[in-house]
Amino acid sequence: MQDGPLQGLRVLDVSTILAGPLCAQILGDFGADVLKVEHPATGDAMRGHGKSKDGHPLWWKEVSRNKRTIGLNLGRPEGAELLLRLAERSDVLVENFRPGTLERWGLGPDRLHEVNPGLVIVRITGFGQQGPYAARPGFGTLAEAMSGFAHLTGDPDGPPTLPAFGLADSVCGIAASSAAVMALYHRERSADGRGQVIDMSLLEPLMTAVGPSPTVYDQLGIVETRHGNRSTNNAPRNTYRTSDGHWLAVSTSAQPIAERVMRLVGHPEVIDEPWFATGRGRVEHVELLDELVGDWIGGRTRAAVVAAFTEAGAAVAPVYDARDLTGDPHVRETGMLTTVEDPDLGPLLMHNVMWRMSETPGRIRFTGRARGADTDQVLAGELGLDAAELAELRERQIVR
Secondary structure, three states: OOOOOOOOOEEEEOOOOOHHHHHHHHHHHOOOEEEEEEOOOOOOHHHHOOOEEOOEEHHHHHHOOOEEEEEEOOOOHHHHHHHHHHHHOOOEEEEOOOOOHHHHOOOOHHHHHHHOOOOEEEEEEOOOOOOOOOOOOOOHHHHHHHOOHHHHOOOOOOOOOOOOOOHHHHHHHHHHHHHHHHHHHHHHHOOOOOOOEEEEEOHHHHHHHHOOHHHHHHHHOOOOOOOOOOOOOOOOOEEEEOOOOOEEEEOOOOHHHHHHHHHHOOOHHHHHOHHHHOHHHHHOOHHHHHHHHHHHHHOOOHHHHHHHHHHHOOOEEEOOOHHHHHHOHHHHHOOOEEEEEEOOOEEEEEEOOOOOOOOOOOOOOOOOOOOOOOHHHHHOOOOOOOHHHHHHHHHOOOEO
16 A cells, blocks of 8 residues: 655654644655654653543654664764664654754764764754754743744733643654655755755744744834734634634635625625725724624624525635534534544544645554554664573663
């Protein structure tokens, strides 16, 4: 069975929480053979993130799917040497230790490229490998704060607001998977087949996602501020409560959509106002537009509003919780969520692979495994260690 466009590639995932593991998960979803390398005693801290059922971490089941697991102490010379031997036969290595850590263990890019010049090394840190903040501890929360995201999120008279999930790590992990494939493509096209080092910070991808605020400040001297669920680019754009207590989001980024919304809610007269012709003009009259749309939606149920907007060709979506999302017919029919058989929990619902490819679709081959589940297969079957060597390394807590 075709496992995806990356079938035949080997990825070493020596990263933890969350950007690196997500990068490797995406590569694995599309066919790469991913080896998850964990500390033999403590394992990856991702195992302790999120909720568990019967002692089995649920997030781990998803973010470590399609990954074989081995326990290896990279801080010990024998463990570092084993990783080098694995790196010899790998295409990508993903890590997110503080700058200088791999070098201290004798596993820096120079040494890795000495044993495998074609290796692509993805280095994920909070602030990058260089610069004044390079040595600082870096987590997604800090990137969400520094990127401008928290400053722009929340009510105008409220505090800066952080996301309720790993936004910076997730954006970075997706970006890192793209960067890794770009480097692999370059390797295939280059005459010498050399890999390269990718310096990926948590901060930069989220700065890009937040938008052009630095350019606006540079050119206009304007510091943008929080504005709740409204937009500074178009109106009406907000969340509105229905008569049965649900919330709906409305967007009018396109002029025809804005006109359809106002006709639907019974106020076509505002369309003829000169200010209505641009998103900027509508923003200047946001209070009026929000009142007109909010009153109309507030007098109807969620189902009635969605049906009316759909018939009118206007843009609306319900604000979902997890229960709503798992029951949505579009999500189900298109396979955005899928059920995978797990050896510990049985049928397990999780996000599907992130996009559909017509010729080389990815797939979930298996869910996240126990610590060291594949150590013997990899170290004995691929590197040729015998039973006595493995037993000695386990006794010394170098492998698990």
